Amino acid sequence: MFAYVVRRCFTGVIMLIVMSFVTYFLFFASPIDPGRFACGKSCPPALIKQTDKALGFDKPWPVQWKDFAIGVVKGRDYPEDPALRKSAPELISHCPAPCLGYSQVNLINVTTELKDKIPISVSLALVAFVMWIIGGISLGAVAALTKGSIIDRGVVGTSLVFYAFPTFWMGLFLIEFPAIKWGLVQVPSYTSIADGGVWGWLSNLFLPGLTLALFYMAGYVRITRAFVLESMSEDYLRTAKAKGLAPRKILFKHTMRAALTPIVTLAGLDLAGLLGGAIITEQVFNFNGLGKLAVDSTQTFDLPTVVGLVLLLAAFVIVANIIVDILYAVIDPRVRVG
Amino acid sequence: MTSYLSVRDLVVHFPTIDGIVKATDGLSYEVERGKTLGIVGESGSGKSVSSSAILGLHRGTNAKVSGEILLDGDDLLQLNDEQMRQHRGSDVAMIFQDPLSAMHPYYTVGNQIAEAYLVHNRVGKKAARARAIEMLDRVGIPQPDRRVDDYPHQFSGGMRQRAMIAMGLINNPGLLIADEPTTALDVTVQAQILDLLQDLQREFNSAIIIITHDLGVVAEMADDVLVMYAGRAVEYGPCKEILTHPEMPYTWGLLSSVPDLSADTNAKLIPIRGNPPSLLSPPPGCAFNPRCDHRDKVPGDLCTTQVPDLTTARSGGNHVKRCHLANPDEVYATEVLPEIAPDLAKETP
Structure with missing residues (x-):
């Protein structure tokens, strides 16, 4: 098991290296001169050249990728110029490891930039995740147990209705009515645990979390319902019934355990994707997270930030995949040996 | 004087959109303790359906069950779901055709056997586990104290069916229904399983209903035959x-x-x-x-x-x-x- 985890982590690192290589290639395939954007609109060619040099954009891209990779491991200096270091060390800015580059638009190291945004997106994703997992699985199980009845149809139908509403509509609705018009909750603005305590943090995440949860929940209601129904027709459930187990025990111990595997797969990937930022929801609620950063940096051609974001998201997905695979082994003993 | 199990005029009908499927229509038979009834017939002749009715496994489905199933004088069809549940696994146990799919793949064999004991006895988990090991030993599983923590997929087909028998007999039931217990096993293992069932029947003096389409099994096991x-x-x-x-x-x-x-x-x-x-x-x-x-x-x-x-x-x-x-x-x-x-x-x- 330990060897398996090490092996998976190793392949994960290789995947990240390949990802960064591809992203860098795409970075240079785009018709954008990053130096020009950093310098400003009416910038003389000489100055653009100087900016390119300071940020390292003048080198061929495989070399730049190498510098980037070294920066991730060891950190790097801008500009990388030994002569300048001697003559005017105060002009050199250091980017400590792990250095993902320097955003010439926001005038900040990408790592620092991401570090500020990660807690916001991660908090939002986790709160939404907990809500939709609890809601989706329990409603899905209820629908399966009452298959064909009004409750079943109501649950599945309602979840589909929420799925059909776009998140920006749902987000705006939740701000406009429960928050502003009815005053049931305050209009959310992100508060960290350090600033507002656990309650302040949670209460501000409620509405944006709900917006996402209502959207994601539909899939979980349906998949839980389908897999609970499937496992209910398994022979081993007949055995459990023939043993004289109480219906509650059959449901929670025998049926749900078997239905869990596909749900874990889906949940791991959905959570990983969401950790990288909920683009629309963050915009609607004006949360300054990774999703909003992604939109802003794409619009301003802030390529170092885009590269950093892509790698971060890739890392989330890779880590989530490893965790899901480990969870498989925990859930299903047949996976452990083979 | 009635027999231990007496089924009278048992009817199991499944209403479907195409009409009523008459899976069992007016079936009557009796089984004494210590005796074996063999039920034979082709697939779809109602063997399994009528036997599942004894355990009340059709409850909660749309099946219409009527007639009388007298177990030691009690009519099982008159019981409510909770009373029926008390009988399942304690007085009447059932073992199934394919032991691999009949056992939950995610729980250890010992856990599943002990579970059957825990439902019907006020004992702790340790006692139930000890009882499960005892039963595994009784049905001929070698090193039962170690194999008890194995998962079903780590057992061979014959061992799985032995484990199923251990699960069925753990509460010393008066009636054991074996639904094609040897169909999924190879021939040498079949004979061992049948011998085991006969040994255990002598030991526990239980009534056995063996459902099969193999007349060889009937000839070896059964006292009475129902075609x-x-x-x-x-x-x-x-x-x-x-x-x-x-x-x-x-x-x-x-x-x-x-x-x-x-x-x-x-x-x-x-x-x-x-x-x-x-x-x-x-x-x-x-x-x-x-x-x-x-x-x-x-x-x-x-x-x-x-x-x-x-x-x-x-x-x-x-x-x-x-x-x-x-x-x-x-x-x-x-x-x-x-x-x-x-x-x-x-x-x-």
């Missing part, structure tokens, strides 16, 4: 009687289909022609009539218009059959037996 066709009993009586003096053409067909190992290896098997009838719309009259080779011996159109009653066989005793033939014993001796066992026919003139 089912299209949801009805077509022949019922002591095992020896049925195997030596069968009086229903369907039973003859079953006996003819058994391969004869002493005969020429190139000899063809004699199957029963045609297919089992639809339970949705069985043929009118005797359900077996479209496949019967002896219909011409019955005067008129009795076979296609009237369902024959269960009547006492010509050999008498407790042997009953459902057939319009006036002299089935003679037909069997002169026409059927010479064909399926020529040696035997010569010996008994």
Whole structure:
């Protein structure tokens, strides 16, 4: 098991290296001169050249990728110029490891930039995740147990209705009515645990979390319902019934355990994707997270930030995949040996 | 004085959009403690459905079950769900055809066996585990204290079925229903499992219903035999009687289909022609009539218009059959037996 985890982590690192290589290639395939954007609109060619040099954009891209990779491991200096270091060390800015580059638009190291945004997106994703997992699985199980009845149809139908509403509509609705018009909750603005305590943090995440949860929940209601129904027709459930187990025990111990595997797969990937930022929801609620950063940096051609974001998201997905695979082994003993 | 289990006029119907599927229609039989009843018939003849009804496994589905199932004098069909649950696994246990799919793949064998004990006994987990090890040992699993923590996929097919038997017998049930317990196993293991069931039956003095389509299993195990066709009993009586003096053409067909190992290896098997009838719309009259080779011996159109009653066989005793033939014993001796066992026919003139 330990060897398996090490092996998976190793392949994960290789995947990240390949990802960064591809992203860098795409970075240079785009018709954008990053130096020009950093310098400003009416910038003389000489100055653009100087900016390119300071940020390292003048080198061929495989070399730049190498510098980037070294920066991730060891950190790097801008500009990388030994002569300048001697003559005017105060002009050199250091980017400590792990250095993902320097955003010439926001005038900040990408790592620092991401570090500020990660807690916001991660908090939002986790709160939404907990809500939709609890809601989706329990409603899905209820629908399966009452298959064909009004409750079943109501649950599945309602979840589909929420799925059909776009998140920006749902987000705006939740701000406009429960928050502003009815005053049931305050209009959310992100508060960290350090600033507002656990309650302040949670209460501000409620509405944006709900917006996402209502959207994601539909899939979980349906998949839980389908897999609970499937496992209910398994022979081993007949055995459990023939043993004289109480219906509650059959449901929670025998049926749900078997239905869990596909749900874990889906949940791991959905959570990983969401950790990288909920683009629309963050915009609607004006949360300054990774999703909003992604939109802003794409619009301003802030390529170092885009590269950093892509790698971060890739890392989330890779880590989530490893965790899901480990969870498989925990859930299903047949996976452990083979 | 009634038997330990007495099933009277059992009816199991499944209403579907196409009509009512009459899976079991007016089935009656009795089993004493320490005795074995073999129920034989083709797939879809209602063997499993009628036996599942004893455990109340059709509760919560749309099946319509009626009649009487008297277990030690209590009518199981009159009980509410909770009372029925108390009987399941304690007085009546069931083991199933394919032990791999009948065990939960995610829990250890020991956990699943102990679970059956925990439901019906006020004991702790440790005691239940000890009891599970004891039962695994009893059914012949080597190193039971270690194998108890294995998962079903780590067991061989025969060991899994042994574990299922341990699970079924852990509460010392008065009645064990074995639904094709050896079908999924290879032949050498089959014999071991049947021996084990017989040993345990002697030890626990339980009644066994063994559902099978293998007449070899019936011959080895059963005291009584019930032959089912299209949801009805077509022949019922002591095992020896049925195997030596069968009086229903369907039973003859079953006996003819058994391969004869002493005969020429190139000899063809004699199957029963045609297919089992639809339970949705069985043929009118005797359900077996479209496949019967002896219909011409019955005067008129009795076979296609009237369902024959269960009547006492010509050999008498407790042997009953459902057939319009006036002299089935003679037909069997002169026409059927010479064909399926020529040696035997010569010996008994």
